[in-house]
Amino acid sequence: MLDQLARMPGEQVQACRLVNSRFPPIALFDDVASADEFEVLYQLQALTNPRLQNEIGRLELIPRVQIPFGIPGCAYATAPFTHVNPAGSRFSDGSFGVLYLADTMETALAEVRHHQDSYWAKVQGLNYERFVFRGLTCVFTDKDMSDALVLPITHPIHAPDDYSQSRQLGRAIKNAGSPGLRYRSVRLPGNTCWALMTPRPVTSIVQSAHYEMIWNGRITAVNTVSAAG
Numbered sequence: 162m163l164d165q166l167a168r169m170p171g172e173q174v175q176a177c178r179l180v181n182s183r184f185p186p187i188a189l190f191d192d193v194a195s196a197d198e199f200e201v202l203y204q205l206q207a208l209t210n211p212r213l214q215n216e217i218g219r220l221e222l223i224p225r226v227q228i229p230f231g232i233p234g235c236a237y238a239t240a241p242f243t244h245v246n247p248a249g250s251r252f253s254d255g256s257f258g259v260l261y262l263a264d265t266m267e268t269a270l271a272e273v274r275h276h277q278d279s280y281w282a283k284v285q286g287l288n289y290e291r292f293v294f295r296g297l298t299c300v301f302t303d304k305d306m307s308d309a310l311v312l313p314i315t316h317p318i319h320a321p322d323d324y325s326q327s328r329q330l331g332r333a334i335k336n337a338g339s340p341g342l343r344y345r346s347v348r349l350p351g352n353t354c355w356a357l358m359t360p361r362p363v364t365s366i367v368q369s370a371h372y373e374m375i376w377n378g379r380i381t382a383v384n385t386v387s388a389a390g
Contacts (some may be wrong), residue, residue, distance in 0.1 A: 220244030
């Protein structure tokens with residue numbers, strides 16, 4: 162399937178992302194400008210901060226050369242690759258991280274809303290809750306990323322709940338060394354998402370706003386809490 166997909170030309174792309182606000186940015190990634198500086202500071206902080214490993218995550222999952230030290234929001238770009246959901250995602254079986262991005266904040270909200278609905282519906286006794294998310298604006302270069310927009314929304318990689326085909330494609334992209342994939346949004350048809358297999362193409366990822374999702378048996382409302390500016 163991978164050989165059917167064209168490679169992206171190398172244009173600058175602006176995209177959006179949501180992260181739960183209970184997860185603070187990992188300051189250590191943003192405090193240094195190079196891999197060498199990171200190693201020195203990491204070793205020093207490890208002596209006095211017993212929580213550092215939990216904060217940083219599994220560093221062995223990403224080569225240092227792939228971490229975009231020195232960019233605005235390096236921590237936001239890197240966190241999905243060191244804090245990997247073992248249950249997996251659309252393009253990962255849980256053994257590696259993926260940075261998911263959307264073409265608009267509306268698309269990002271639709272994608273996250275669906276997954277929040279699915280997750281919290283399985284929690285017994287949860288009658289009401291409020292979840293707050295940071296909205297992020299990300300700039301990256303799409304050079305050599307695979308383009309799955311040639312595949313229709315009916316293709317198995319876009320299946321709403323069966324990730325078997327999309328995970329095979331994700332693994333093939335990862336193994337081929339491709340930096341990522343552009344694909345169709347499943348939760349807001351007509352829109353576009355990206356799955357980055359490395360944070361290296363990211364040049365900036367900064368907070369833009371806060372949003373809340375209200376749970377009352379399902380996600381019943383999505384509100385802007387505060388906007389940048």
